Amino acid sequence: MSATHLVILAVALLVDFASAGVPLPRYEALLKQQSAPSDPTLGLYDDGDKVIRLSVDNFNATVLDQNRGALVEFYNTYCGHCRRFAPTYKSVAEHLLPWSEVLIVAAIDCAAEENNGVCRNYEVMGYPTLRYLGPGFQPGPQHYGQSLHTQDINEIREILAGMVAAENLTSSHNNSYWPNFHYLTENDSASSLFEGLSSVTQYVAVVHEPENTTLGVEVALFMTQWPAVSVRRVIDPAVAAKFKIDPTNLPISLVDRKGEIMAYAPESTNGESYAKKLWDVLGKKNITPRPVTVHQPSATPASKIKGQNELIDEVHRNKHFVYQADLEQAIRTVLHNEVSKVGEISGEKLLALQRFLTVLQRYNPLGANGHQLVSKLKDYVVQFNDKLTGSQFEEELKRLEAHLSPVYSSTHFVGCVGSSPRLRGFSCSLWTLFHFMTVQAANNEESQDPLEVLQAMHGYIKNFFGCTECSEHFQAMASRRKIWSVPNKEEAVLWLWAAHNEVNQRLAGDATEDPEFPKKQFPAPDSCSECYRTPDSKSENLEIEWNKDAVLGFLKNIHNPQFVSRYGVQREELLHPTADKMRQKRQISSVFTDMDMRMGMLLYAFCIVMMVLAFKLFAFKGYRKKPYGHDLLGKV
Numbered sequence: 001m002s003a004t005h006l007v008i009l010a011v012a013l014l015v016d017f018a019s020a021g022v023p024l025p026r027y028e029a030l031l032k033q034q035s036a037p038s039d040p041t042l043g044l045y046d047d048g049d050k051v052i053r054l055s056v057d058n059f060n061a062t063v064l065d066q067n068r069g070a071l072v073e074f075y076n077t078y079c080g081h082c083r084r085f086a087p088t089y090k091s092v093a094e095h096l097l098p099w100s101e102v103l104i105v106a107a108i109d110c111a112a113e114e115n116n117g118v119c120r121n122y123e124v125m126g127y128p129t130l131r132y133l134g135p136g137f138q139p140g141p142q143h144y145g146q147s148l149h150t151q152d153i154n155e156i157r158e159i160l161a162g163m164v165a166a167e168n169l170t171s172s173h174n175n176s177y178w179p180n181f182h183y184l185t186e187n188d189s190a191s192s193l194f195e196g197l198s199s200v201t202q203y204v205a206v207v208h209e210p211e212n213t214t215l216g217v218e219v220a221l222f223m224t225q226w227p228a229v230s231v232r233r234v235i236d237p238a239v240a241a242k243f244k245i246d247p248t249n250l251p252i253s254l255v256d257r258k259g260e261i262m263a264y265a266p267e268s269t270n271g272e273s274y275a276k277k278l279w280d281v282l283g284k285k286n287i288t289p290r291p292v293t294v295h296q297p298s299a300t301p302a303s304k305i306k307g308q309n310e311l312i313d314e315v316h317r318n319k320h321f322v323y324q325a326d327l328e329q330a331i332r333t334v335l336h337n338e339v340s341k342v343g344e345i346s347g348e349k350l351l352a353l354q355r356f357l358t359v360l361q362r363y364n365p366l367g368a369n370g371h372q373l374v375s376k377l378k379d380y381v382v383q384f385n386d387k388l389t390g391s392q393f394e395e396e397l398k399r400l401e402a403h404l405s406p407v408y409s410s411t412h413f414v415g416c417v418g419s420s421p422r423l424r425g426f427s428c429s430l431w432t433l434f435h436f437m438t439v440q441a442a443n444n445e446e447s448q449d450p451l452e453v454l455q456a457m458h459g460y461i462k463n464f465f466g467c468t469e470c471s472e473h474f475q476a477m478a479s480r481r482k483i484w485s486v487p488n489k490e491e492a493v494l495w496l497w498a499a500h501n502e503v504n505q506r507l508a509g510d511a512t513e514d515p516e517f518p519k520k521q522f523p524a525p526d527s528c529s530e531c532y533r534t535p536d537s538k539s540e541n542l543e544i545e546w547n548k549d550a551v552l553g554f555l556k557n558i559h560n561p562q563f564v565s566r567y568g569v570q571r572e573e574l575l576h577p578t579a580d581k582m583r584q585k586r587q588i589s590s591v592f593t594d595m596d597m598r599m600g601m602l603l604y605a606f607c608i609v610m611m612v613l614a615f616k617l618f619a620f621k622g623y624r625k626k627p628y629g630h631d632l633l634g635k636v
């Protein structure tokens with residue numbers, strides 16, 4: 001038994017003692033102040049953004065059966081790709097704000113549990129997903145809106161313009177702002193242009209639209225806030241000429257009610273530039289647009305959690321700790337959000353869910369009620385050979401949780417807390433859960449399959465993980481790193497560690513990185529200096545030469561249930577039933593082998609004997625050397 005083991009054993013006893021009896025009052029206060037993970041305010045868009053925030057409460061009323069269309073982004077707060085795309089989407093909303101009488105730009109956070117039903121009904125398979133829901137839209141089987149397969153702002157604008165122009169508005173969805181998208185023909189003239197228009201319309205803007213573009217549609221949409229102007233498209237150069245248009249040099253003109261025509265040259269060939277030219281000209285004529293209004297449902301903007309700095313300090317102090325709260329949050333989010341959100345769970349998905357629940361049942365970090373929950377849920381899922389739906393799963397999950405309540409000892413992230421509510425969280429906790437399970441598997445004889453946890457993880461990430469980009473990267477990495485050839489359970493622990501470090505390296509400095517928790521190779525030298533073979537390899541620039549035995553020992557120690565920190569847990573009593581304690585004791589003894597334990601006891605006994613001997617020796621010597629003892633006793 002090494003000295004490190006002895007120290008760890010002593011610390012374990014202290015931690016155990018502390019967690020058993022000493023309350024953590026400061027924490028209680030912190031947690032009260034922290035928002036719940038499914039809090040809708042944790043989405044990616046704030047009040048200041050022009051993106052309309054949708055939720056289960058306002059989704060139907062805002063986008064179904066309206067007299068205007070909607071671009072809807074289905075996203076997941078914890079998906080890095082969604083976070084990277086958010087600034088672009090905000091720009092799309094800002095850019096298309098003048099179109100808002102005809103098309104709104106909205107978004108719904110599928111990471112918020114309350115939105116599960118909506119995201120499930122729209123068969124969202126990856127994040128972010130952009131869908132156009134036209135005027136009068138009603139969802140139906142195989143009818144979930146039209147997908148936009150681009151994240152480029154110009155392409156989004158052009159595609160939307162095409163979709164809007166192709167709409168055939170029914171009388172029940174009459175919209176007085178809807179532009180007339182019909183092309184002008186040779187029968188049209190300056191005088192006929194105003195036929196049927198209201199007296200408010202003072203000008204008709206004629207726009208030459210090059211073939212296979214949506215330029216005229218875009219100009220018409222950018223002008224919907226200008227009641228004094230109606231826009232018409234013209235494609236035929238001969239017809240355009242009737243309105244003084246020269247497609248190359250003067251592609252737009254304004255016609256007034258007297259039939260006077262004036263042609264103009266915009267700065268560049270795009271819809272916004274054409275519209276800006278018209279805005280300038282109209283401004284000089286003292287004609288103004290209507291103010292644009294965005295009907296944003298009220299919500300508190302996602303702000304920094306109060307007391308969060310203390311929480312972050314605490315986590316920084318214990319950098320490599322694994323927290324019970326994070327393990328629980330991972331499980332809760334997986335069950336409530338990721339699995340429940342899937343429309344149909346069949347084939348490979350069903351097998352992946354069954355495998356995941358099997359390993360979770362075996363290496364479950366929850367307390368007794370949580371053990372029952374996972375076990376019953378697994379029994380429920382394995383009865384299905386063919387398929388089950390996400391809503392069936394969700395219903396059973398909620399029924400079991402109500403029956404077994406309380407199941408979770410905590411409701412918030414601790415080690416995975418981010419410096420802003422939009423950072424870290426679930427994806428951090430999911431890594432933690434899988435590392436935890438690989439270590440428990442390595443310390444447990446129940447299964448001899450070295451791949452059981454990695455296979456369950458692979459299936460889960462492929463079929464359920466809401467970060468589509470992460471899932472694709474992970475699958476590619478798994479085959480490149482030969483996941484299916486991992487020979488034993490300890491190598492499985494190391495495989496996941498190395499794979500995670502590869503992801504850390506790729507994401508270092510990425511926009512999704514939390515500045516408070518920069519992505520570094522794990523473990524850091526100050527957490528485990530023995531994990532580094534040479535002192536030089538601790539330098540950032542050199543390829544690290546790992547001591548894999550030390551890394552394995554370190555990973556086993558930090559994921560040992562006995563050392564999992566209960567900091568921030570509100571219902572610690574749920575984690576202390578006797579069966580749990582016994583299980584933990586068995587697990588700790590498998591990290592410290594029987595031989596380790598015996599050696600420890602021997603060393604302990606040896607130390608006590610030595611201390612007694614030393615004491616006797618000093619006491620005896622002291623007695624003999626006392627110069628005045630005899631005098632005092634009067635024996636000299």
Ligand SMILES: Cc1cc2nc3c(=O)[nH]c(=O)nc-3n(C[C@H](O)[C@H](O)[C@H](O)COP(=O)(O)OP(=O)(O)OC[C@H]3O[C@@H](n4cnc5c(N)ncnc54)[C@H](O)[C@@H]3O)c2cc1C
Binds near residue numbers: 080081461
């Ligand atoms: C399978 C998977 C694939 C992902 N792929 C992507 C992707 O392609 N693009 C993207 O933007 N995001 C991806 N993510 C998310 C990303 O990896 C992080 O989870 C997220 O950025 C939050 O990072 P974090 O700082 O909280 O630390 P995380 O990387 O989430 O780590 C969580 C905790 O695990 C511990 N840890 C760190 N490294 C290791 C290690 N090597 N071994 C053991 N423990 C470790 C640390 O204590 C750390 O705090 C993926 C997540 C998962 C679960």
